[in-house]
Amino acid sequence: MLHGRPNAAFWTWVLLGVLIAGLAFLYLWQGTLLARLRAERAELTLTLEKLVREKLLLEHRLREEYSPNVLAERARALGMGPADLSRIHYMEIENGN
């Protein structure tokens, strides 16, 4: 049982204890945070990989839709025919204007 006001040494020990506990908490908290961030980064990297792959596939599908054969088929379905020379006029534009 302590009697009277605690002396300075006591408070020094308490402060030291709090400091060590605080540092330990910070260390553990940061470690957890880092681990969580690393996990998040891994997850996001994998998601990005997946999205990039999906994007490549969609770009390919788009290119297929614009291939000359598909366009020609679409034009035919719209009733268009190939242009021939009788329908073409070459214009000579003076001075490029």
Add this chain to the structure above:
Amino acid sequence: MEIRRALLVFIVLGIGAVAVLARLFQLQILEHQKWEVLAQNIQEDLVEVPSRRGTIYDRNGVPLAYDVPAYSIAVDNFRVTNPEMLVRLLQEELGMTEEEAEARVYRQSYFTWLARNVDLDKAERFRALAQAQRIRGLLFFPTWKRAYPYGSLAIEVLGLVGVDGDGLSGLEWQFDSILRGRPRVLRILRAADGTPYDLWEESPGEPGRDLYLTLDVRMQWICESELDETLRTTPADRGCAVVLNPKTGEVLALAHSPRCDPKNPDIALLRPWAVTDVFEPGSTFKGLVALAAWDLGLVTETEYFEASSPRIVAGVAIKNANNKSYPPLRLRDALARSVNTVLVQIAQRLGAANLYEYFHRMGFGQPTGIELPGEARGILRPAEQWTEVDLAVSSFGQGVGVTAIQLAAAYAALCNEGILLRPHLLPAEPEIQGTIAKPSSCQKIREFLGYAVNTGTGSPAHVPGFKVGGKSGTAQIAIPGRGYVPGHVTTAMAAFFPWDKPQYTIVVIYQTSKTDDFWSGTTAVPSVGRIVRAMAASGVIYPPEITALGRSG
């Protein structure tokens, strides 16, 4: 007493601590390697992501072949759950037959491929359905699959890639080492439930390098469409077309029909036969024989040649087409009407040694060096082996075997003031292979061949404003051991435009095995005309003299 009890507790705890330390020493030091490997196997995944193969582009940067993402799906047959449902899924989603699916699922193996290079979306759907059906033991490997956005366009030239990403034919095979890369290796750390908690790159890998071609996708498509249409409307079995830039040797189009579907390839159709197959060029050779004679000064513009048919050479009757006789003709008219008996006389003036020398200079009997595998040399026997008849018939393209690319390169030299260039599919500086004739001789023969298209047998290739010149040819096909077989015919047209300052050389070839009634005038010649028209209509080319078509605006 108390001290003794405390000592006892201390000793017991000490022994315990020593035991723990000893065990730690055993685990951490002595068996470190073993436990590390075990932990790695449980926690770490080493994922090899196959590198993306290089893209093949046309001259304008239009991609013709590239990799798209896919999955390869495998199963661990010992771990698989709900196999009946897996068999059903394989049938419904991946189009397998029941027997095929059962053979793969009911195996005694730790690893069986279920499907390779499945489309990304299809594989994702398959995975979702398998998860919903609680099917375990499936393995999904991200991979790449070769895609051809324009379908079969130029497929014989591009070639195909196998399931393991190896080039199997065409440029894919020829330039496999450039196109293929090194795989990227990732290390993934996983928690007990499989969730990744860290990931890093063990090796960055290296994607394959891209390939740029000299092909122009628009010209390629125009040529292929024209070949397809001719095959649809005539008895032709197959056709090919070559478009060259005579000033550089660049191959702008190398088209074949029929073509194989890259999704379901027919090996027989994968060969770029414009480069690999030899045929007798027929009367298209007359232009080149005339060039040789003109270059040596053996003929003049005003000289008339006897043009009756048949003409007897060493006891063999050599006839004109339909055995038609003509009044005496000048060289220009003989070329325009494709008169065999006149060209025979010109070949006789040249002699075997000279003609062989010119043919050799034009690149016949040797590969052109185009960057495609399996190029044929053609057939050009040494002059010493030629008989009188061989000399005579070679004047109209018999007894010699050429490839379409050789014929195109020779005509390109005619268009390039006599300078023979190596035809090439990859951008490069023009590579001179020799000189075939003087520029003035080339100019004169081009003028004659321009006349042939304006007024003679090449007239279906005439396109107003474009000054097309060229020479057509129809030849029977000789089959080894059987000679000339009825019903087997090659038709050809070697053309260029504008004939005075050529910018393009076009060669179109068709072959049939169905009928003798198969002529260049109704197949190859009009094809050239339609190709030039289509190129003009799509804005790829413009007439050299705009006023020839009239002005507006």
